[in-house]
Amino acid sequence: MKTAKTRRTFIKSAGVAAGGLLMAPSTISMAGTHRKDKETLALNGGAKAITASQDDATTWPRYGAEEEKAVLEVLRKPSYTPIDALEEDWKKHFNVPYCKAHCNGTSSISALYFALDLPAGSEIMVPCATYWAHITPMRFFDLVPVMIDINPVTLNMDVEDLKRKLTKNTKAVFPVHWLGMPADLDHISDFCNEKGLILLEDACHAHGASMHGKFMGSWGRMACFSFQASKPLPAIEGGMGIYQNLEDYERATILGHYLFSSRFRDTSKYSKYNYGLGLKFRMHPMAAELARCQLETLDKRNAMLKAQIRRLNDRITQLPGLYEQQNRPDVDRVYYYRNQLFLNETEAGMSRDTCVKALKAEGVSLVSAGKAQFLCDDPLFREAKWWHHLPVIADKFPGAREVDKRGIGLDFFTKEMPELNEQYITAFEKVWEHRKEL
Numbered sequence: 001m002k003t004a005k006t007r008r009t010f011i012k013s014a015g016v017a018a019g020g021l022l023m024a025p026s027t028i029s030m031a032g033t034h035r036k037d038k039e040t041l042a043l044n045g046g047a048k049a050i051t052a053s054q055d056d057a058t059t060w061p062r063y064g065a066e067e068e069k070a071v072l073e074v075l076r077k078p079s080y081t082p083i084d085a086l087e088e089d090w091k092k093h094f095n096v097p098y099c100k101a102h103c104n105g106t107s108s109i110s111a112l113y114f115a116l117d118l119p120a121g122s123e124i125m126v127p128c129a130t131y132w133a134h135i136t137p138m139r140f141f142d143l144v145p146v147m148i149d150i151n152p153v154t155l156n157m158d159v160e161d162l163k164r165k166l167t168k169n170t171k172a173v174f175p176v177h178w179l180g181m182p183a184d185l186d187h188i189s190d191f192c193n194e195k196g197l198i199l200l201e202d203a204c205h206a207h208g209a210s211m212h213g214k215f216m217g218s219w220g221r222m223a224c225f226s227f228q229a230s231k232p233l234p235a236i237e238g239g240m241g242i243y244q245n246l247e248d249y250e251r252a253t254i255l256g257h258y259l260f261s262s263r264f265r266d267t268s269k270y271s272k273y274n275y276g277l278g279l280k281f282r283m284h285p286m287a288a289e290l291a292r293c294q295l296e297t298l299d300k301r302n303a304m305l306k307a308q309i310r311r312l313n314d315r316i317t318q319l320p321g322l323y324e325q326q327n328r329p330d331v332d333r334v335y336y337y338r339n340q341l342f343l344n345e346t347e348a349g350m351s352r353d354t355c356v357k358a359l360k361a362e363g364v365s366l367v368s369a370g371k372a373q374f375l376c377d378d379p380l381f382r383e384a385k386w387w388h389h390l391p392v393i394a395d396k397f398p399g400a401r402e403v404d405k406r407g408i409g410l411d412f413f414t415k416e417m418p419e420l421n422e423q424y425i426t427a428f429e430k431v432w433e434h435r436k437e438l
Ligand SMILES: Cc1ncc(COP(=O)(O)O)c(C=O)c1O
Pocket: 104, 105, 106, 107, 130, 131, 133, 134, 176, 202, 204, 205, 225, 226, 227, 228, 238, 239
């Protein structure tokens, strides 16, 4: 247990050495480097760099007394009013004119496609690597997904590929903000304006992210959020549709909400449909209460997660060949699901797979190959029987393939874990120091 011993030794001698350490900070890093030089990789039988417990490191969601109290109140006094209250809170927090809570992100996306009211065969550009629910509801509305490659450093829609794939049938562009990283909506929005296309947003990973100070989810004509348990704003299940105009709000609402049309304006085309239009997308009021509580603490949570990941990434991305999902300075991203890293094998002098194996051996137990969530090989997108018009899928998606080759998906800690965070840095530095042996 060399690492543990070194650490114990440090603590024991800290009182004596503290003065010297303070006076000569460079000695610390030199001593650290020297220590790591002598160590053996865990892969080769050495002590693991990670000794701190990871048991509770990634627990999510993290609910507390406020959530328990709010849910219990619904249980004791059942009513649907929490749904209205959530919608009001949401409009205020994100400064959007209209929104409707739905039972999940998928239903909010289905409602969005219905609200578009586009002619059969209309093409909508979507990323080739995203979550299935972003695209599949299109098949119920006779819309045609056109798969756009992703940019291998942002994992978001590639703006150049988007421009190349424009046809006379293109009606809308529907990017996702993958893992909480805003897509290039300024450029995409300019392109949409120039070509007369509708901009939509899948903001299911990006609660609280912004670009140029404007929240993601408020750029597009319509947008959707998910409150599923893993999301930055988790309500176990739930979703929200965002609408910039009243017509879209009413049409998206009438698809899945009955006895609701009396709230529409008298002149609405939809006010006569008491029973809605046949589906039921109502959110559970307990989920609405959970979402309200989580909305109150969203900014604090996002800031804490971000600060912790920055402490890690700012150090480890100084190692040769190691990069992170590219961040623009005019963007305030949030973090969702994994900390996406990339390895340039030539610069690093080791293969991605070997690197992942060595990190795992050090106790970085949550490392996986951070692949693109490439959908186009799934039979659902290839079989004509499920579609009025088959999705348009190009032969090659070099951006997505590049991510598959270079990605490293690192789980992140969902509460303050300073010791573990530091040990992760040590593990990466140790593997890099010994990479020639790998
Ligand atoms: C990008 C994206 N869009 C849509 C959805 C669907 O949301 P839900 O699971 O709430 O239906 C998800 C869910 O993971 C998602 O990741």
